[in-house]
Amino acid sequence: MYKKTAIVLASASLLFTAAACSNGGGAGKPAESQSRDGKKATQSVQTTEPVKLSFYSFGVSLTDADFDYLFVQPLKKKFPNVTLDWIKSGTGAMPEDLVAAGNIPDIVFTPSPRLSNYYKLGIPYDLTEMVKRQATDLNKFDSVVLDNIRQYASKGELLGLPYTVNYAALFYNKDLFDSFGVKYPVDGMDWEQTLDVARKMTGMQNGKQIRGLDPGHLTAVGSALSLSFVDAKTNKALINSDEWRRATRLIEDMYRIPGNEFGKDRDTPNKSRNAFLKDRNIAMYAYWANGMLGLFEEMEQKGEKLNWDMVTLPNFKEALGKNRTANSQLLSISSTGKNKEIAFQVIDYLTSDEAQTILARTGRLPAVSKPEILKSYGADLKSLQGKNASVVLKTKPASFHPTAYDDIVNTILENAIKDVMSGKKDANTAHREAEEQANKEIAAEAARTAK
Known part of the structure; x- marks a missing residue:
């Protein structure tokens, strides 16, 4: 049996659709608003119904403390009635096991080299249309990292958003x-x-x-x-x-x-x-x-x-x-999930400047490498103080x-x-x-x- 940790996240600012809570079958249509680039972007309609999302980590180093600091605490300010069930990989909870059991998680956190296995199993959902509706700015990501993710798909689908880049x-x-x-x-x-x-x-x-x-x-x-x-x-x-x-x-x-x-x-x-x-x-x-x-x-x-x-x-x-x-640790959503819209809004927020700054403070290289974000790199790590942390800025990932x-x-x-x-x-x-x-x-x- 896998170890499952249920965590209720609280906040008040993100709106999401009642339709998304029932896999698009409910009442209500997404509202449209102007995005920062002038294009029409989809916003969600507020709902108070509880939503449970399963979160699966595989092939990444993630402690209970990491999960709380990087995911739970930042999201408390954004999602008023979402519950995350953390599924840790292990015996009986490998990707093939979850597919066989029909228990594919809503959100998957994994290194990019693992994508080929996920893709063969039919797990990741192509985020291309969701990125358009949400007006997510893909230019904020390193093009080599983003291209690397697309190359794991046969038709260049976008199988996830990079969350952190390993160096x-x-x-x-x-x-x-x-x-x-x-x-x-x-x-x-x-x-x-x-x-x-x-x-x-x-x-x-x-x-x-x-x-x-x-x-x-x-x-x-x-x-x-x-x-x-x-x-x-x-x-x-x-x-x-x-x-x-x-x-x-x-x-x-x-x-x-x-x-x-x-x-x-x-x-x-x-x-x-x-x-x-x-x-x-x-x-x-x-x-x-x-x-x-x-x-x-x-x-x-x-x-x-x-x-x-x-x-x-x-x-x-x-x-x-x-x-x-290029080796990123990315967030993808399930192709069979019932709450795709909400799951995407979660991972979209986790690549926002606010969430990426929190990530940078832990000594992980953020996927969004803005100077103002990188200034906080390693700020929460006592062990990194006085070290040559500037190495993160001195090399670029090799392409392949x-x-x-x-x-x-x-x-x-x-x-x-x-x-x-x-x-x-x-x-x-x-x-x-x-x-x-x-x-x-x-x-x-x-x-x-x-x-």
């Missing part, structure tokens, strides 16, 4: 650098410069092996070059290329630093993250900020302080200024063309790179065999879904 950074342990007498990393380093620092930061200290650098997700090194996994037109894998092999050879150079070798104690991003945060034997760790800043804050509150800071994510010289590929088969190919490529790091295969062989395996699995998945 990666290079996190480092200042105490380790001080003890080695090495200067701290700086913004704008390329990978070769970073490897030079890693060599200086790898060695024994008080009987403990200190590793200079860990890349986190192995395939993410190539993603920062805007490398795609699959050709969107042919559905053929693209991972046996000179550029992907170049990324793998860089990782080889990283793990061939004596003392910084690849091993079972760091063969997943979670293990490496724990080594950086808890064991404190990794000097520099490249990872998603949304997956780190919350943990730093928890440690701060528990008194488990780590003397850390961050700089921009290293990249290849010709791609400096680019981050990893996602497909429904990316998860399959990403997993195959990640395992192939591990084979290279562990000495089982050379890079040429690993990439060639990985692409062959990927094409077979893509064909099998295409045949399965076509039935």
Whole structure:
């Protein structure tokens, strides 16, 4: 059974339709008003009837405190009689389970790479017409992020609105650098410069092996070059290329630093993250900020302080200024939901300047990157005070063309790179065999879904 938390949200300002409360079958028509761009926008007709919306989070880091601060409290000022039932993913509550049970949530909160799975299951509703009726300004979103969302749909449908954009950074342990007498990393380093620092930061200290650098997700090194996994037109894998092999050879150079070798104690991003945060034997760790800043804050509150800071994510010289590929955490609504209009108004408000400012204060990069919003970035995080938070403004997400088969190919490529790091295969062989395996699995998945 999934864990469900029912939360009643209160406010007095948003109007919504009685018709929406009964999936459009009730009395009353939406009223029209002039939008800020002069076009006619649909407003909702007020109702006092109670409305319950189910809210499903999958593949995102969201604590009870996060949910209360980011969703419950801001929405109290907007929705007088809406109840949110929070459905947390887990055993018996995976997307396929919810579809099989006919229990598709009204609102889904998920990372953009998960969209391909949702789309195959028929969960997300195309928001195009609702955006027009509500006069939602899509220009406020980064075009790369918005295009990335559309590319997960076969006809360019708008499957959700970006709520927060994830970015990666290079996190480092200042105490380790001080003890080695090495200067701290700086913004704008390329990978070769970073490897030079890693060599200086790898060695024994008080009987403990200190590793200079860990890349986190192995395939993410190539993603920062805007490398795609699959050709969107042919559905053929693209991972046996000179550029992907170049990324793998860089990782080889990283793990061939004596003392910084690849091993079972760091063969997943979670293990490496724990080594950086808890064991404190990794000097520099490249990872998603949304997956780190919350943990730093928890440690701060528990008194488990780590003397850390961050700089921009290293990249290849010709791609400096680019981050990893666009990865947003978005809000979509169900194609079968009975309260689509109200659900859309909820997610539309959550991308408003007011709600995005609240989000920015928690150290999450808002999808609406207005200067006045970004000024409040990290204001509520004690652990972020005095840190190099300006890294959020110094890189842009890399573009790429996602497909429904990316998860399959990403997993195959990640395992192939591990084979290279562990000495089982050379890079040429690993990439060639990985692409062959990927094409077979893509064909099998295409045949399965076509039935």
